[in-house]
Amino acid sequence: MRNAEVARLFEDIADILEVQGDSGFRVRAYREAARQIAGLREPIEQVAAAGGLEAIPGIGKAIAAKIDEYLRTGHLAYYERLREQVPPGLVALLQVPGLGPRTAQLLHQELGVESLDDLRAAIAAHRLRSVRGLGAKTEERLARELERLHESARRLPLGVARPVAEQVMAMLGEHPAVLQIEPGGSLRRWRDSVGDIDLLAASPDPEAVMAAFVALPFVREVLSQGPTFTRVLRTDGLGVDLRGVRPEFWGTALHHFTGSRAHSIRLRDLANERGLKLNEYGIFRMDTGERLPGATEEDVYAAVGLPWIPPELREDRGEIEAALAGHLPHLIEQDDLRGDLHVHTNWSDGNAPPERMAEAARALGYEYLVITDHSAGLGVANGLSVERLRAQRQVIDRLNQEYAPFHVLQGIEMEIRADGALDYPDAVLRELDLVSISLHSNLRQDPERVTARALAAVEHPLTDVFNHPTGRLVEKRRGADVDLEAVLQVAARTGTAVEINGTPERLDLDDVWARRATELGVLLVITSDAHSPEGLQSIRYGVMQARRGWVEARHVLNTRPYAAFRAWLNERAAQRERRSASRA
């Protein structure tokens, strides 16, 4: 599947056109096409082969032809022409916050700036302030941003942003002028990474909230401050935005700043069709100017004839059509989970003994916990030898007596070796309640080899769950070049479950692939991959990622009560017996 690659291509085109000063609308068209392609749930090669490109919203004749050309030849003449017209370093200037296409162009024309290094030199020589339209303040601000550029990554992983946001919300929530405080933007939609930390507070006195915000102890620098919007830089280098809104605007404002932009634009279109105007300050009738109620998000959706749509779905990936048709999914909730199927103890690389993990799981209200320490092959994680595996079984047997009716099961997180083989003999695997399989090493194999390895693992008759299928780390490491479409199709056929790993660094499968899995009829599991009792909590990130993928409780194995979960395991075992009997 080359969706991400093709999306990237059109993003690049949009960047270049932007620096060239092309029509903003054309730039937006390319970005919209890129967004649609990135969110596509089928391989774009398949769509193209079936002649369905132009059916994708935002893709017309011209872009469809470009996609065809690129997929067919591996090149796009238009793109290559564009790249010759613009110095490669010029596009990089857009990374600098506060430096947009117009300024990039201006710097190029007036000062010959063609790269970040050129910009640095121009600033050092104080040449920016001589350019008409720029001044000393701009020069100083860009100098600061340049310095900050390498220290701050482009996007923040959700696992970093969410705890920071929750800390700030807790501190500001105590202020008497704050009635309500929520994250906005991709943070509220639980995207796996966020561009910035965006908060929204309801208050009868927004200015007082702004004043309290800039006075918080972690504020290193106030980057911008107005009566309703303030941006600060924390001592840890993270930026936080806060908007203050009056309670009567809460619903429309929260909706506006939750986005996504694509979702909001669609909603405004719907409002226009109904003779309404929708913005952050309310819902207005176009004819009379009368303002309709907008204190809650339900008001906003009701005004355009829709039920409330959960933030996790607001990506314009069909949720508006589903809402119009009355077919919104019944998204899974954390309370639906009856157990965790992927946790580590101090028998491998966890920090707590099995009993503490079991107690923590029980305290979360689970009925069962599957302990899945690493297999021998992952030496760095103190993987279990066969002897230690059997010794651990005795410990787990004892816990079951102690903790009944809570159930502790013994599983394994098995390495797939570079050649596709597993770590233990089949006879040992049969002793385990659940076998889950992972790729941790040799992730950079070429697509054919790594896919073959993954397929072998999924197809192995003793595999129950395929863990974090790509091995990606959010904003840090791109996953292996596994052909996930092929993996999911095989998983659907063999009944092997596929994991949504809730560790916020992983979130693997991601939202788009989780949704694809449900479409293909693949059974999912949502797990914490905890290495400590507190780590069990991170399963909520997995649940939210699943919600972003339209996943319902019925799609997820570990929403089943213990008896049904056990029945599934038994059925897997029975199938294995039948298969090996028929082979023999």
Place this chain on the structure above:
DNA sequence: GCCGTTTTCGGCCCGACTGTTTTCAGTCG
């Protein structure tokens, strides 16, 4: 660039904040 239940041409979201201006352009979300 895309799109169309009044349109195949003429629209395409819009407001806050900043800095450089003498009334507004650029950037961002």
